[in-house]
Amino acid sequence: xxxxxxxxxxxxxxxxxxxxxxxxxxxxxxxxxxxxxxxxxxxxxxxxxxxxxxxxxxxxxxxxxxxxxxxxxxxxxxxxxxxxxxxxxxxxxxxxxxxxxxxxxxxxxxxxxxxxxxxxxxxxxxxxxxxxxxxxxxxxxxxxxxxxxxxxxxxxxxxxxxxxxxxxxxxxxxxxxxxxxxxxxxxxxxxxxxxxxxxxxxxxxxxxxxxxxxxxxxxxxxxxxxxxxxxxxxxxxxxxxxxxxxxxxxxxxxxx
Numbered sequence: 001x002x003x004x005x006x007x008x009x010x011x012x013x014x015x016x017x018x019x020x021x022x023x024x025x026x027x028x029x030x031x032x033x034x035x036x037x038x039x040x041x042x043x044x045x046x047x048x049x050x051x052x053x054x055x056x057x058x059x060x061x062x063x064x065x066x067x068x069x070x071x072x073x074x075x076x077x078x079x080x081x082x083x084x085x086x087x088x089x090x091x092x093x094x095x096x097x098x099x100x101x102x103x104x105x106x107x108x109x110x111x112x113x114x115x116x117x118x119x120x121x122x123x124x125x126x127x128x129x130x131x132x133x134x135x136x137x138x139x140x141x142x143x144x145x146x147x148x149x150x151x152x153x154x155x156x157x158x159x160x161x162x163x164x165x166x167x168x169x170x171x172x173x174x175x176x177x178x179x180x181x182x183x184x185x186x187x188x189x190x191x192x193x194x195x196x197x198x199x200x201x202x203x204x205x206x207x208x209x210x211x212x213x214x215x216x217x218x219x220x221x222x223x224x225x226x227x228x229x230x231x232x233x234x235x236x237x238x239x240x241x242x243x244x245x246x247x248x249x250x251x252x253x254x255x256x
Contacts, residue, residue: 119145120144120145120146121142121143121144121145121245122142122143122144122145122156122244122245123140123141123142123143124140124141124143124156124163124165125138125139125140125141125253126138126139126141126165128228129225129228130164130165130223130224130225130228130230130231131154131165131166131167131223131224131225132224132225133224134154134167134224134250135154135165135224135247135250136252138253139250139251139252139253140250140251140253141156141165141247141249141250141251142247142248142249142250142251143155143156143244143245143246143247143248144245144246144248145244145245147245147246147248149168149219149243149246150168150171151168151169151170151171151192152167152168152169152192153167153168153246153247154166154167154168154246154247155167155168155219155221155243155244155245155246155247156243156244156245156246156247157221157238157242157243157244158242158244159235159238159242163244164230165247166221166222166223166231166232166238167221167222167223167224168219168220168221169185169187169192169220169221169222170187170214170219170220171214171219171220172214172215172216172217172218172219173213173214173216174187174188174213174214174220175187175188175189175211175212175213175214176210176211176212176213176214176220177189177210177211177212178200178201178202178210180201180202183199183200183201184199184200185200196224196226198224198225198226198227199226200222200226201226202233203229203233203234205229205234206229206233206234208233208236212236214237215237217239217240217241218237218238218239218240219232219237219238219240219243220232220237220238221237221238
């Protein structure tokens, strides 16, 4: 018991102290500064990384912008791409666009007019009174080329490079006869009823034998002014290929 007491006393006399270092103000300040340094360094490193990320993003954006604008400029340089033309370019070309459009319309109208006059209608001015009184000297005559002529039609035809006008009195395979006593003519032994007050006689200078049969594909044409022999009495029958059209309208230009 005594020994135990001594041990206890010894324990009490020599207590066991933990190895604790007392914290002073200087040591606290140093630790605090150390923590601040670590915190600042971590913040700086994160900022640097963020800056690097932003810089890489900026570089990527810049490169994409350059590519985008380069492609735009390339598209603008191409003349065929109309969608990428800028407003300034449209304004520059807009001044000439209306003029070009107007000229194109004029060309189209001129081509249509030419085609109509070439294949549908014909216009001719009559010089001479060989079709008097139906058509007079200086009258404007309009013919229709798509109509096949029949008996008593007034037609435009061409002979020896000259355009003439006459009246169809007989068609192919018809027989023409002239009566010198009555100064009339007959077609297939029938005297046609006409509102022409001129006598119809044979051209004495022509080498045509009567009765005369109109050949196939031809027309026998006479002038209304029968004293003018410049018709089938001189030229014989006119081929259908030389007929330009049937007269449908006459414009009187020198009075009535």
